[in-house]
Amino acid sequence: MMRNVAIIGAGQAGLQLALGLQASGYGVTLVSDRTPEQLLSGRIMSTQALFHDACTTERQLGLNFWEDACPPVEGIALSVPHPELPGQKALAFSARLDQPAYSVDQRLKFAGWLREFQTRGGNVVLESADIQTAERLSSAHDLTLIATGKGELGQLFARDPERSPYSAPQRHLALMYLKNVAPRPDHSAVSFNLIPGVGEVFLLPGLTVAEGGGTQPYENVFIEAIPGGPLDVFAEVRDPRQHLEMMQELLRQFLPWEYERTQHAELTDTQATLTGRVTPGVRRPVATLPSGREVLGLGDTLVLNDPLTGQGAGSAAKAAAIYLERILWHGDRSFDRVWMTGTFDEYWSYARFVTDWTNALLGPPPPHVLEVLGAAQTRPGVAHAFVNGFNHPPQFFPWLGDPQAAAQFVAQHGVAEHRAAGFTRA
Numbered sequence: 001m002m003r004n005v006a007i008i009g010a011g012q013a014g015l016q017l018a019l020g021l022q023a024s025g026y027g028v029t030l031v032s033d034r035t036p037e038q039l040l041s042g043r044i045m046s047t048q049a050l051f052h053d054a055c056t057t058e059r060q061l062g063l064n065f066w067e068d069a070c071p072p073v074e075g076i077a078l079s080v081p082h083p084e085l086p087g088q089k090a091l092a093f094s095a096r097l098d099q100p101a102y103s104v105d106q107r108l109k110f111a112g113w114l115r116e117f118q119t120r121g122g123n124v125v126l127e128s129a130d131i132q133t134a135e136r137l138s139s140a141h142d143l144t145l146i147a148t149g150k151g152e153l154g155q156l157f158a159r160d161p162e163r164s165p166y167s168a169p170q171r172h173l174a175l176m177y178l179k180n181v182a183p184r185p186d187h188s189a190v191s192f193n194l195i196p197g198v199g200e201v202f203l204l205p206g207l208t209v210a211e212g213g214g215t216q217p218y219e220n221v222f223i224e225a226i227p228g229g230p231l232d233v234f235a236e237v238r239d240p241r242q243h244l245e246m247m248q249e250l251l252r253q254f255l256p257w258e259y260e261r262t263q264h265a266e267l268t269d270t271q272a273t274l275t276g277r278v279t280p281g282v283r284r285p286v287a288t289l290p291s292g293r294e295v296l297g298l299g300d301t302l303v304l305n306d307p308l309t310g311q312g313a314g315s316a317a318k319a320a321a322i323y324l325e326r327i328l329w330h331g332d333r334s335f336d337r338v339w340m341t342g343t344f345d346e347y348w349s350y351a352r353f354v355t356d357w358t359n360a361l362l363g364p365p366p367p368h369v370l371e372v373l374g375a376a377q378t379r380p381g382v383a384h385a386f387v388n389g390f391n392h393p394p395q396f397f398p399w400l401g402d403p404q405a406a407a408q409f410v411a412q413h414g415v416a417e418h419r420a421a422g423f424t425r426a
């Protein structure tokens, strides 16, 4: 007998899981709060860089529709401006990723995937869901998942205090999509600028919507401001032009090498700016509705990290892949609390490293981490290992939290120069 699954939330995790289940013959009801047209003409949502392993989960389902058109992200470059010498870097290195990352504007991706799901006969309910929606769907489906990301419905799930060290946002965010940004000299990259005590600024290329339809390449500037600091100036800005000018002025002041790249930039479209803040936290995986029926969370609904390390969409993709496999493997057995908890636990055995790494980066780096970053400047193997950890964050452990392991990490990679092309010294 065909099994029926309801998914509330048509984002990275919800859509990917819905399309995966649909391809395996499941009956899927998907709740979206926006039509494809509304998504395409709406505001930008993310920088959404997906590293290789996460891209693989999409490729396996044949959902990588934009990969040929999307400019690849070939590496990662880290820069720390010198505190006393304006325009100079105190620390800098770059290395290539073994496989490129891709950033496809979520407006494009979610609209395209939603249309695909509908074209393949999927049942889409257009609704801003609430508890009554969850009750209605859970009474008519074998399994109901909540994948509403940062949305309020996630509050159905209890916060897990032991896994949630923060009760307030650690950064205030400002993002914009730009055209006419000069490329980096050696290879494309996530250009990761860390300004101690002030915040972080990221530039990376991707593919976005073009006015009048179609797609166009873009580069984003994403500012993660430490609250109350000099980058934290965007909260009240409503005018996109002012947003752009303020960003350019901050780059001129703090990161002149990025200002040079963006001084002739323009916004890609009228919806290409975003401000916001995220309180990182982890929630318990199962919620009990007033009726007593249980629902399972997925993606950011359960594990919400600050976007500092660029992992949320990739982690949502991995969660969707794990949930898909476990749903298929479970066959016609009941989706009870034990199965739900086990499904999340399998995801958490990966995601806990993402959470620990991201939370660690929100604070000042301890001396042993600075030593690893310093070593990466002169040892291409260390730079290469560090950069490729973004594809699989468990690789940052145990050295991230252990000075002895950090020294071993440097020793182990210090001589390995293979595949470290693109390395540059400060």
Ligand SMILES: Cc1cc2nc3c(=O)[nH]c(=O)nc-3n(C[C@H](O)[C@H](O)[C@H](O)COP(=O)(O)OP(=O)(O)OC[C@H]3O[C@@H](n4cnc5c(N)ncnc54)[C@H](O)[C@@H]3O)c2cc1C
Binding pocket: 008, 009, 010, 011, 012, 013, 014, 031, 032, 033, 045, 046, 047, 048, 049, 050, 127, 128, 129, 130, 147, 148, 149, 150, 151, 152, 153, 173, 175, 222, 276, 298, 299, 300, 301, 307, 309, 310, 311, 312, 313, 314, 315, 316
């Ligand atoms: C500024 C910024 C930059 C980021 N950069 C990166 C990056 O470079 N790389 C990366 O991997 N991640 C990044 N992320 C994080 C990433 O975008 C998210 O982690 C990811 O999209 C989470 O996927 P999800 O499916 O859990 O939730 P989402 O993709 O947010 O999808 C949830 C969906 O549910 C919908 N929804 C919400 N409430 C309801 C409701 N009541 N009823 C119906 N639908 C509802 C939402 O509108 C949305 O469409 C960034 C995030 C931000 C804010």
